[in-house]
Amino acid sequence: MLILGIETSCDDTATAVVRDGREVLSSVSTNQDAFHAKYGGIVPEIASRQHAALLTAAIEDALQRAAVSLAEVDGVAVTYGPGLIGSLVVGVAAAKALAYAIDRPLFAVNHLHGHVFAAFLDRSDAPAYPFLALLVSGGHSQLVNVRGPCDMQIIGRTRDDAAGEAFDKTARLLGLPFPGGPAIDALAQQGSPRALTFPRYRPEPGSLDLSFSGLKTSVRYFLESAAGATANKADVAASFSQAVVDTLIDRLDRARSREQFTTAVLSGGVAANSMLQRAFGAWGERTGVRTIVPPPKYCTDNAAMIAAAAFWQRDTVRAEALGLVADPHAPFDIGTALRK
Ligand code: KG4
Ligand code: ZN
DSSP: OEEEEEEOSSSEEEEEEEETTTEEEEEEEEEOHHHHGGGTSOOHHHHHHHHHHHHHHHHHHHHHHHTOOGGGOOEEEEEEESSOHHHHHHHHHHHHHHHHHHTOOEEEEEHHHHHHHGGGTTOSSOOOSSEEEEEESSSOEEEEEEEETTEEEEEEEBSSSOHHHHHHHHHHHTTOOSSHHHHHHHHHTTSOTTSSOOOOOOOSTTOOOBOOHHHHHHHHHHHHSHHHHHSOHHHHHHHHHHHHHHHHHHHHHHHHHHSOOSEEEEESGGGGOHHHHHHHHHHHHHHTOEEEOOOHHHHSSOSHHHHHHHHHTTTTSEEOTTTOOOOTTOOSSHHHHHHO
C-alpha cells in the first residue's frame, strides 16, 4: 500500500511516499528556518504563507523522487492536528482535494502519533508492542505508553515548556541563533556538563511529568549574576543540557518502575541532541531496555512518519474526503477524536 503523506503542522513543509508503513520511497522537507530566524521564533502567519507557496511543488517532488504517479497512490495521509491552525489548514485542504480528485482514501493523522511511528521507518527491527515512546520536540514533551497502533496513552507530559522550547529559549539567553537546540548542542561539546548546577525538576513520587521553565529561569538568573557575566558560555550550554538530559532519564527510570515495556523509542527534534542520545543509549544498557532512535531526518517533523502512522492506523483514522477539518487541539486519544 503506497501512501502519500503531507505534514504542515508547524514550519516544515513536508511530503513523502511510504510503502506499507515502513519503506520510505521519498521524504521531502523544506525547512523554513531562514524565514523565521530573524524573529527568534516561528511566526505563524509566515509559516502558513510559506506552506501555501511551497506545498504543491513539494507534493510533485515527493512523487517524482519516489518514481510514483498519482494514479499509483493508494491513499493520502495528512496531519490534521495538533499544530498551528493556519499551517494545518494548508495541508488539510491540499490532502482533501487530492484524495477527492484521485478517489482514494484520506487518512487524518495526529501529529504526535506520527512521531511514534517514525520508529518503524526504514528499519527491519521495528519495535514490538508494548513500547515506550519519549517524544521531545519544540512543541511537545511526552512519555507515551504504546500498546498497539491505535492504543496509546500519554503517561507523562510537560507542565510548561517543551524540551525543545527550553533549548530555544536558553539559546536566546546565550545569544545563540534560532533554532537553539543545534547551536547549544555544538557549543556544549566544548564545555563541562558538571561545571554548573542547574535544577532538575522532580514531580511528586510516581508522576512522570516534566517541567523546564524553572530550569530556563535559573539559567537566566545565573547569566544576570556577577558570576554569570564572566562564565564560560560553553559550560553553561553543557550544564543546561545535562540538566535536561538528567530530567528525561529520571522520568524513563520512573516509567520503568510503573509500566511494562522492553523497548523504548526516542523521537522528536530534541532526539538529535548528542548528549541525550548518549545518555539514552547508556540507560538502555543499564536497564536492559532496547533503545531505538530514528535517524534525525525522521525525528524532526517529516511526512514519512505521517504516512507510516496512516498505514498502521488505517482502519481507524480514515476520514471523509470533504468533511475533514484541521484541529489545532486534536486530542491524542483516537477514541476521543472519533467521538467528537
Ligand atoms: O520535531 P521538531 O523538528 O519540530 C517540532 O515539532 O517542534 O523539533 C524542533 C525542536 C527545536 O526546538 C530545536 O531547537 C530542537 O528540536 N532541536 C534540538 C536539536 N536539534 C533540534 N534540541 C537539542 N539538541 C539538538 N541537537
Ligand atoms: Zn513534531
